[in-house]
Amino acid sequence: MRRLLDAGIAVFASRGYHSARVDDIVKAAKTSHGTFYLYFANKEDLFQALVADVADELAALTESLGAIGPGDSGRVELRAWLERFADMYEHYGPVIRTWTETELDSTEVGRMGTDVLGDLTLRLADRVSAAGTDVNPQLAAMAAVAMIERFNYFVLSRQVAANRGEMIDTLAGVVHRALFD
Amino acid sequence: MRRLLDAGIAVFASRGYHSARVDDIVKAAKTSHGTFYLYFANKEDLFQALVADVADELAALTESLGAIGPGDSGRVELRAWLERFADMYEHYGPVIRTWTETELDSTEVGRMGTDVLGDLTLRLADRVSAAGTDVNPQLAAMAAVAMIERFNYFVLSRQVAANRGEMIDTLAGVVHRALFD
Amino acid sequence: MRRLLDAGIAVFASRGYHSARVDDIVKAAKTSHGTFYLYFANKEDLFQALVADVADELAALTESLGAIGPGDSGRVELRAWLERFADMYEHYGPVIRTWTETELDSTEVGRMGTDVLGDLTLRLADRVSAAGTDVNPQLAAMAAVAMIERFNYFVLSRQVAANRGEMIDTLAGVVHRALFD
């Protein structure tokens, strides 16, 4: 079952959710169709299980926002947090992406998705609010989260010629200035 | 053929690229399967035609970046440009989204995609460079483009509770501060 | 209409009857679908028209069997006739082949086919009968006709590495010996 989940991530990563066939996942997990349906009702069910994992990771990440805020120390905290985000995204990126796309038939998963991302946004907005920056904290935080996710995606999918270090530097600079200056 | 292209946009918008069936498009265009295959080899072929349209729109948008830059006048220009981007995105958003996702089988389209978005990024980077902001202009511009695209998507897909005006205000503020302060 | 018939022959020759699309014929004839259906009810109808042509050719060929029979003069006659047959087959081979295959839906054409080939066989059988060879003249004649047709086909379709001259020499020898020795 763990093997199936990991296979799911791998296959979603390389083919995307919709082109991923159960057959691909089953082969990657070196098991059989029968076994797949023993543990999951269908493809979306496996995906939901992955989403639950991601939700945990995101909750932990939200918890660990720390003293992100204005000033150099706040920027250092932000940088460290972006490192952790990148770690998480490297593994769960495909899941997050599918999750933010609405193409899924059952809205179930989609809704879960925004809720948890929303929680992260909420906490980030707290920091913006506390800093007194002249923006709508909610929306600015949302924009920042959107940017962070997309940038990670672009770098991982090599749609942008930058390595991880450059990505984090850039994000730290841009996000910090956008939210706390 | 125009009817099929428009139907394509509409169906991609409501169901997403992968769940869109040729049958849906054909019905939306009030025509027949035969006619569809008269003009397009398959669904992806129609999509490529849409991408060509989007490329034109994006090129025009790139052309019209204007005097975006530091200061209040630069912010006003940015705001106006974001309005134009939002207009374009309202129509072509689904195409852009599919385009930036790598799930497509033929890399053809994907490659075109980054090229044109890359062109927009390049021009925006010029403005950042000229402003002398303390960031890697290329990457900061990329981050900004990523944020703009995603935010538009979140608002249109109602994953974020904000109206168009709030979105543009926020983006103008955040982008301007991130790139030119 | 003549153009369509010739295009039909050409296309049947290169693709075979079943893979030949009306579209291929229409393009080869540099005309339109509409025009095709102005002259022919459907693909098989055009084919029947070709069959009628072939029937005429075969009737003429039957008429011209001449003094085929035992002895050297009979062999010379046979050789000359085989030349004429090869000429006809070079043009109408594809039609004859389709015709002898039963895959056509309407038996109409198929029946016509055997009738006319049957007439040729009948006349050839007369010669065999007259020669008093120790075989069933009907069947031996049929076998000879079958062999002649197939050999022409194999040579034209290059399934056998022989030129026309060698083919005719061989057929003359073999047929003459088989029927009149």
Add this chain to the structure above:
Amino acid sequence: MRRLLDAGIAVFASRGYHSARVDDIVKAAKTSHGTFYLYFANKEDLFQALVADVADELAALTESLGAIGPGDSGRVELRAWLERFADMYEHYGPVIRTWTETELDSTEVGRMGTDVLGDLTLRLADRVSAAGTDVNPQLAAMAAVAMIERFNYFVLSRQVAANRGEMIDTLAGVVHRALFD
């Protein structure tokens, strides 16, 4: 899978290769479309499998040519061999026919075809050569093979009013005289 192959033979025999729909084969095999595509990529793929079977049969038949040659004993051998050929043709005739027709898209099969028929021809040519008959052994053998195949076809498809016994008598007589007198 065996059931599908047999169904293929049956359907090709009754409808011919081109009018045979996968649906027909599937129904004849009392199985489903899914199963068909589990074992074969498409109709031609199944056909290739049948061709492989036929190739085996033909190779065995080639092996068993025996002491075919001049004189009465050689004629008796020939007759026996023609019986075996007729047995084989009764089962695999449709496959052989499609095989010698070039209408197939992939040349793959066509080439296999002539190769194996070519082998039979080669061995028969050996016998002709040994007999010292005054013909090109290669081509005469080819002509004989062509005649045998066609005659079997005409009799089986009832395009000629003869029973199996008459057919074999005639072929034995004609072939023997053509190749060994």
Add this chain to the structure above:
DNA sequence: TATGAATGAGATTTCATTCAT
């Protein structure tokens, strides 16, 4: 628990034929 052959609903694709111009 585990397997994988079998299924069939549903999607894609082709092409002979029609018909308004």
Add this chain to the structure above:
DNA sequence: AATGAATGAAATCTCATTCAT
């Protein structure tokens, strides 16, 4: 007469899901 865009019925093919072992 001639055209060729449009049609849709019929074919091909895919893949999530089931079930006997």
